[in-house]
Amino acid sequence: MVTAVAERAWCVVVPHHARGARQARHRIAGELAGAISSELLADAVAVVAELVGNAIRHARPLPGDVIRVAWRIRAGVSHQLLEVRVTDGGATEEPRQRIVGPDSVDGRGLTIVDALADRWGVERDGLGQSVWAELSFPHRTPEPSAGV
Structure with missing residues (x-):
């Protein structure tokens, strides 16, 4: 059951x-279980895993x-939006998708994020950088009670 x-x-x-x-991964899964659909939760956990792995x-x-991991749910008119954000001390190169061959053992993280998220990006400030991703999902209407 998904709670509004x-x-x-x-x-x-x-x-x-x-x-x-x-x-x-464990924290986001525990906090969002029941608040969003299981499909979106699986995508959110995968996105957080990729972003934190890249930061490490x-x-x-x-x-x-340390690394800071934040997420929030915002309600829209017809959907909810889940934003995840991973903040680290910054890197010498800005995070970007890479083109890798089928035999490469890594390099697919942001391609996975791009496939699962509606959009993603990078923000820098004087303290470091944040890589964020937004995932959306439609509101679900509650099932009517039997006999009412």
Whole structure:
């Protein structure tokens, strides 16, 4: 069952380490279970995994050797929007999709994000960079109760 949610936001700080990616996946899955459809939840977990993995592999950490992972649900007229955002200490190159061969073992992260998200982008400020993605899903109307 999916519960209607007006606007809610979450933010966690995870280690700039592979265990940080696991913590982020588990946290978003736990917080959003029941708030969004299981299909969208699977996509959101995959997007967070890719963005955190990229931050660990390619970017510097924030002070404290961490990465910040945030997400929020916003209600629209006919749909809800889920935004996920991963903030790190920045990298020498801006994140971008890469073209890789079929035998490559990596390099597909932002291609996966691009396929699952409605849109995504990168923002930089004096402290680092945030890579964000937006995923949308239609509002579901509650099932009518039997006998009413």
